[in-house]
Amino acid sequence: MAYNHKEIIANRPSRFTSGHRMCAGCGAPPVARMVLRALKPEDHAVITGATGCMEVSTFIYPYTAWTDSFIHTAFECAGATCSGVEAAYKSMKAQGKLPQDKDTKFIAFGGDRRNLRYRNTKFIWCNGKRTRYGICML
Amino acid sequence: MSEINSTTPWQDLTIGGNIYEAGNAKNFKTGDWRSVKPIYLSEKCKQCGLCFPVCPDDAIPVNKEQKREDFNYDMCKGCGVCAKVCPFGAIEMQ
Amino acid sequence: MSIRERLSGNEAAAIAMKQINPDVVAAFPITPSTEIPQYFSSFVSNGAVDTEFVAVESEHSAMSACIGAEAAGARAMTATSSNGLSLMWEMIYIASSLRLPIVMSLVNRAVSGPLNIHNDHSDAMGVRDSGWIQLFSENNQEAYDNLVMAHRIAEHKDVLLPLMVCQDGFITSHSIENIELIEDDLVKKFVGTYKPEHYLLNDKEPMAVGPLDLQAYLFEHKRQQAEAMRNAKKVVLEVSKEFEKMTGRKYGFxxxxxxxxxxxxxxxxxxxxxxxxxxxxxxxxxxxxxxxxxxxxxxxxxxxxxxxxxxxxxxxxxxxxxxxxxxxxxxxxxxxxxxxxxxxxxxxxxxxxxxxxxxxxxxxxxxxxxxxxxxxxxxxxxxxxxxxxxxxx
Missing domain, CATH: 3.40.50.920 (Rossmann fold)
Structure with missing residues (x-):
């Protein structure tokens, strides 16, 4: 199926709002917005972010630009944090503590300083386990 | 959430800095960052769709007919990326 | 009737975790606490618990995963010692400031250096100002009892702070002593199910955890943490009293x-x-x-x-x-x-x-x-x- 950029933008609501404090002209917000448009409008998602511009400028108390559930912990562990959220999902869903008819998607944003973030993100890529989430390096 | 500001006493803040209104940054206006202003010249616009995907601030509304509308100046930071990508000179920075 | 057993401190901690049946355990082995996740992972493999075990690549990731899991709405536990806790240090503060009632079994060991694997309290003392509730245990019985009480204290709505149960490495963790265990169903009833008010996996209310908290707010959030720590005193006594009713074993401050x-x-x-x-x-x-x-x-x-x-x-x-x-x-x-x-x-x-x-x-x-x-x-x-x-x- 052809990917119609205009159609996607017109029909899928932005899951990353304006009102964030990224610099004027920064390229990261349009990227994040388009990554999130890969989700279906009805999807429930949990996003993880590593410390960096993309996190500190979009989630300054008491405002967040992310319309999905979002968690930030520290510099180097968006991947590990995401694996914890995912483990909670697997366990709670299997125990019937979450709605059975609903699927949750997980996206980890690796942040903009790859040297710091790479370590435990790499672990997730290398550990061979099937994970339910994607990692986006900005 | 919306009533929390820098005068709110500690007892009334959400714990841990949690935010229970996801996406509430849309209430934070960034339009006053702007030093130059993009002007939309609709008669020159061909609706090619190059400007709105690159706007960092979602300040170019797109309607269901897949057509762009005039700028949302409440949010536009005036970066000028849209004017730069427009092949038809339909956005002018003032 | 309670169950008479003879267990090491590590076994006692692992059994307590089995009876608590947390949703997620993320841990990385380090002497002398290694046996806790080791025993526990066998419970996971044998289907004795509903837990999702995350075999992480470091203690830093273990605590990160616990934070993710707890914020997602799960009950998360971990175990560590000494340098493992040192590597967690950054996340230890984040866990408490995000007000996540994670429970850790800390088997006390000297922090390097020079390297030493034996017991002292330098690991626990290193995080004494981190906003974690710290309970110390004289023997395997207390390590077990404190863990059974831990979630009730940590998850109380007036507290919502992480908690670590400390026991002495080798001296307690590896020596086998008599112990009285509580029946599985009684522990289950005592601990109850974790029902957080707000959590990431709630599809009806998306939420955001861990903001940039600038000059206008961090002080107030720290003040909230301090208040929660003060509230913990009352809750520790209440839970201990209830525990005494169940077991006859009396605990206080x-x-x-x-x-x-x-x-x-x-x-x-x-x-x-x-x-x-x-x-x-x-x-x-x-x-x-x-x-x-x-x-x-x-x-x-x-x-x-x-x-x-x-x-x-x-x-x-x-x-x-x-x-x-x-x-x-x-x-x-x-x-x-x-x-x-x-x-x-x-x-x-x-x-x-x-x-x-x-x-x-x-x-x-x-x-x-x-x-x-x-x-x-x-x-x-x-x-x-x-x-x-x-x-x-």
């Missing part, structure tokens, strides 16, 4: 052993309390009025209660199994004397740093401390309040 009519006393934590009780009994036979105050809840520190419990004494020795290297006393000593000072209670008090790196502390050593205290009572002369016990000089 501390245990007073023959303290009521004592003239001299030792304040200490964890397994040394066992040795001290033995010594107190021996001294009592000789007519010496010795007593013990064993701290169970080190964070929050029960200031007024400790000061009151020590107020009638003629001399007190505070034993610290970690040196604060501050040119003054150990952490427990500082807390005890400041508690007494603000309550306007002035009892001659000395500090002993002891047992560093697993140095054996025998009944004879403890007796020497009581003899020193008797000398202080007799002469009224303290000389040096900052002392060492068991170091070669």
């Amino acid at each position: 501390f245990e007073e052993y023959k303290l009521e009519d004592a003239e001299i006393a030792i304040v200490c934590m964890n397994s040394t309390a066992g040795t001290t009780k033995y010594t107190v009994d021996k001294l009592r036979e000789k007519g010496i009025k010795a007593g013990l105050l064993k701290i169970r809840m080190f964070r929050p520190f029960p200031t007024e209660e400790v000061a009151k419990a020590l107020s009638h004494l003629k001399a007190v020795a505070v034993l610290d199994k970690a040196d604060s290297l501050n040119g003054a006393g150990g952490a427990l000593f500082e807390d005890v004397i400041s508690s007494m000072y603000v309550s306007n209670i002035h009892v001659p008090t000395v500090n002993y740093v002891y047992g560093i790196g697993g140095r054996d502390t025998k009944a004879d050593d403890i007796e020497k401390v009581y003899n020193d205290l008797s000398e202080i009572v007799k002469t009224g002369n303290i000389n040096n309040p900052y002392r060492y016990l068991g170091v070669r000089e």
